[in-house]
Amino acid sequence: MTEALRQTAAEPSPAGAARPLTGNEAIARGVWEAGARVAAAYPGTPSTEILENVATYPASDIHAQWSTNEKTGMDVAIGASFAGVRAFTAMKHVGLNVAADALMSFSYIGVNGGLVIAICDDPGIHSSQNEQDSRIYARFAQVPVLEPSDGQEALDFTRQAFDLSEQFDTPVFVRSTTRLSHTRSAVVMGARETPAPRAFAENPRKNVMIPAHARMQHGVVLERERRLKDWLADNPLNRVEPGDTSVGIITSGIPYTYVKEVMPDASVLKLGVTWPLPDRLIRDFCAGVERVIVVEELEPLIEDALKAMGIPAEGKAFFPREGEFSPEVVHDALARAGLLVPRVNAAPFEFAPMVRPPVLCAGCPHAACFMALRALDARVAGDIGCYTLAVVEPLKSIDTCVSMGSSIANAVGMAKAGTETKPIVATIGDSTFLHSGIPPLIDAVYNGADITVFLLDNHITAMTGGQDHPGTGRTLRGDPAPRVDFVDLVKSLGVSWVQKVDSYDTATLQRTLREAMAHKGVSVVISDRPCVLDPVRIKGPAMEVEQDSCIACQACMNLGCPAITWSEGWHEGRHKVKIDPEACIGCSLCAQLCTSHSIRPIH
Amino acid sequence: MMGEKLNRTMNVLIVGVGGQGVIMVSKVLAQLCQADGHDVKQSEVHGMAKRGGGVFSHVRFGPKVWSPTIPEGEVDILVALEWAEGLRWLKHLKPDTGTFIADCQKIVPPFACRNRKRGAEPAYAPQTPEEIIEQVHAGYVMDATGMAANLGNARASNTVLLGALSTVLDFPEEAWVEIIAATVPAKSVEVNRAAFAEGRAWAMGGEKRIDVTASGLHKAHSEVHHPQVDTILEITEEWCKGCDICVKMCPERCLRLNDRLKAELALPDLCTGCQLCAWLCPDQAISVTNIPVTEPAE
Structure with missing residues (x-):
């Protein structure tokens, strides 16, 4: 993607073009078609590709930027809305926690230019730290939430969300999930509209949330909810698909597709908007069926609302509240409800599948860093990024991981508790540090915590697939930008002990960390090597293992490098090792560990 | 396979290891x-x-x-870019009518090479192509990586498999080639075109085929007898100066420095007798002796 972005953006596909698009691509198309002028976000799986795709549309149509974190992205979009243009931000579910403060106030304020927020939840926790249900935020913040179920709806609903935002003076959520975001489905594209920018509306009563104004606006928000409910009762966003009246299924988003797959004949109320709920439409639908089943992933939001309305709805009695749904999960639950025949599992192939966990890449600069931390036996407060993989063998060195930017303040707390005998280290990547690591580092200096902060600078936001940030010197569109100097930044916060080390120099790395840990107070070690995948795939001359001299000690395998496996040769009952020349990038870390000097570059 | 007009949903599952091009294959098919x-x-x-x-x-x-x-057990065609990944998903294949198309090449993960016990073999899927082909309705086990490498780019193995897949689905050959050419980078269009043709030609040769090289890759491990040993690890405390080189370099991390800053064997059960610490100790303070266990007569 990064590479594609650097190329000159191609002409957008014309209206009427038909192509399979992912949910994320379709949302981006919808943002562009709606004529949005400003889009800002921080990367986060599964939402990342939305902004990357927005940035493939012409810069003259829309400004697209990576922001330092989700709250900043939200505030940038809010600012653009104040200024009278349509604005957009996207984030993963946990990113909404970061942005929630701005959201809660802005719900009271309402919009000038329409503002749409794409939230991508991750049921099943494919790549996250929890599986919170963002629809609860919609109710909490009293903003409507639209739930598309395929690519076409992702595009159409995103466009409609802008209209809805301006019509009802409210920010609007478009909620996706990992499955929708990463599923391609047939999409026919539309034409771009170009709404005229509005002027800034000077209206302090609405735009400045002091207590006196906020009290008035709260009532406005409640009235907005009532008007929305009315409007939604007859809106095609919510639709009844008549069928067998012995059961009526109420569902939304991706679970709707599973319902249609396993129970094509049922009566279905497909909700395109899951907050606020169209009470009148729901009552009418439920009155026409003998039994009401709610099929919703994660929390029983719709089910609880129905019960509060006095409708005897069933749902979580049969469906799990955790994990991702699938046709199998929905089938099994409807079978438990007595509505389907249980599945027969006639799988003839029952053998234990081989374990293949994700690993750090061959040559990943993080590997040496965590090997050093393990050897130094530190208490390590970890953070969010590829390096969280160092929680398992063979690097096994991370003790905690909470949320973006938590590591440094977690380390401060550990130090202040006074119970820890090991040196306390916080590990945090460059992008995460800029996202939310700076205030806790100031906290550590201010409060004199005796900790070492290990800033793992690989010059990119790696985990999400290689996005730029203020430390890379490039913007989302690949234009040059001022580059944060981490040493200067850290010093300016009052850190007196700071050193930069080469991640590929194991001896210096260990010595520097040891000195940093011995330092009383806050010390910062910055490891400095680019990610091997992004922005450019690094490939140096590969290494090889001299089979005659290898003594099968397998010390090199402590790196967990995917290029190193066992060879056919044996030494004293153990396999010697070999290096896959295709995968090896020549980082030389294994050669530095080799006890018999058997690893050298291929000649 | 699809007949005149498709009146039901066709299910193709494409699996592999990160970086192999699973997504490219599926994008081509979807388009x-x-x-x-x-x-x-x-x-x-x-x-x-x-x-x-x-x-x-x-x-x-x-x-x-x-x-x-795709619901479990409903896969019409399973395309595996890597052998063990194919086996992982085999239970999703329709038992009576499913087609299995796989590259026979193995990508052994480092995780499969973690057991340092004497005589340990990689924990890789032991099933051979012959066993599997026997059990599926239709199957093609090919050396796609080898074919692509012979054409000049091993990474085009996914396109070789697309060539095989094209023989099972009902799309015109030109349509495949056109979309592949539009999807891959300009500089590799030619090699991908050749890879597609090669895979397609190979799969035309029969409904159950195994490439000759596949059997060689999946031969049983040669029987090597490694007598089990008892390991005695001794540390001469007087000579140890607490440099902790052995502690840091022990592959099993079973050594530690004690309160007097002398090395000691903290987790004897983990020690595999590899002798690394003995070789590395600058003070020759460690000795490792492996005594073969006499197996009791049966």
Whole structure:
């Protein structure tokens, strides 16, 4: 993607073009078609590709930027809305926690230019730290939430969300999930509209949330909810698909597709908007069926609302509240409800599948860093990024991981508790540090915590697939930008002990960390090597293992490098090792560990 | 296979290891399907998976596709870019009519090489192509990586498999080639074109085929007898100066420095007798002796 972005953006596909698009691509198309002028976000799986795709549309149509974190992205979009243009931000579910403060106030304020927020939840926790249900935020913040179920709806609903935002003076959520975001489905594209920018509306009563104004606006928000409910009762966003009246299924988003797959004949109320709920439409639908089943992933939001309305709805009695749904999960639950025949599992192939966990890449600069931390036996407060993989063998060195930017303040707390005998280290990547690591580092200096902060600078936001940030010197569109100097930044916060080390120099790395840990107070070690995948795939001359001299000690395998496996040769009952020349990038870390000097570059 | 007009949903599951091009294969197929007038859904999950873990992609097409994922046991065609990944998903294949297309090449993960016990073999799927082909309705086990390497780019193995897949689905050959050429980088169009033709020609040769090289790759491990040993690790405390080189370099991390800053064997059960610490000790303070265990007479 990064590479594609650097190329000159191609002409957008014309209206009427038909192509399979992912949910994320379709949302981006919808943002562009709606004529949005400003889009800002921080990367986060599964939402990342939305902004990357927005940035493939012409810069003259829309400004697209990576922001330092989700709250900043939200505030940038809010600012653009104040200024009278349509604005957009996207984030993963946990990113909404970061942005929630701005959201809660802005719900009271309402919009000038329409503002749409794409939230991508991750049921099943494919790549996250929890599986919170963002629809609860919609109710909490009293903003409507639209739930598309395929690519076409992702595009159409995103466009409609802008209209809805301006019509009802409210920010609007478009909620996706990992499955929708990463599923391609047939999409026919539309034409771009170009709404005229509005002027800034000077209206302090609405735009400045002091207590006196906020009290008035709260009532406005409640009235907005009532008007929305009315409007939604007859809106095609919510639709009844008549069928067998012995059961009526109420569902939304991706679970709707599973319902249609396993129970094509049922009566279905497909909700395109899951907050606020169209009470009148729901009552009418439920009155026409003998039994009401709610099929919703994660929390029983719709089910609880129905019960509060006095409708005897069933749902979580049969469906799990955790994990991702699938046709199998929905089938099994409807079978438990007595509505389907249980599945027969006639799988003839029952053998234990081989374990293949994700690993750090061959040559990943993080590997040496965590090997050093393990050897130094530190208490390590970890953070969010590829390096969280160092929680398992063979690097096994991370003790905690909470949320973006938590590591440094977690380390401060550990130090202040006074119970820890090991040196306390916080590990945090460059992008995460800029996202939310700076205030806790100031906290550590201010409060004199005796900790070492290990800033793992690989010059990119790696985990999400290689996005730029203020430390890379490039913007989302690949234009040059001022580059944060981490040493200067850290010093300016009052850190007196700071050193930069080469991640590929194991001896210096260990010595520097040891000195940093011995330092009383806050010390910062910055490891400095680019990610091997992004922005450019690094490939140096590969290494090889001299089979005659290898003594099968397998010390090199402590790196967990995917290029190193066992060879056919044996030494004293153990396999010697070999290096896959295709995968090896020549980082030389294994050669530095080799006890018999058997690893050298291929000649 | 599809007959005149497709009146149901066709399910193709494409699996492999991160970086192999699973997504490219499924994008090509999805575009082909929509261009041919089908409804189509292609679903993948990335994120952690791209870091060398297993990757899978569901492609479904037909008059109307609902679920983005294929229900278990409903896969019409399973395309595996790596052998063990193919086996992982085999239970999703339709037992009576499913087709299995796999590259016989193995990608052994470092995780499979963690056991340092004497005589340990990689924990890789032991099933051979012959065993598996026996059990599926139709199957092609090919050396796609080898074929692509012979054409000059091993990474085009996914396109070799697309060539084999094209013989099972009902799209015109030119349509495949056109979309592949539009999808891959300009400089590798020619090699991918050749890879597609090679895979297609190979699969035309029969409904159950195993490439000759496949059997060689999956031969049983040669029997090597490694007598079990008792390990005695001794540390001469007087000579140890607490440099902790042995502690840091022990592959099993079973050594530590005690309160007097002398090395000691903290976790004797983990010690595999590899002698690394003895070789590395600058003070020759460690000795490791491996005594073969006399096996009791039966």
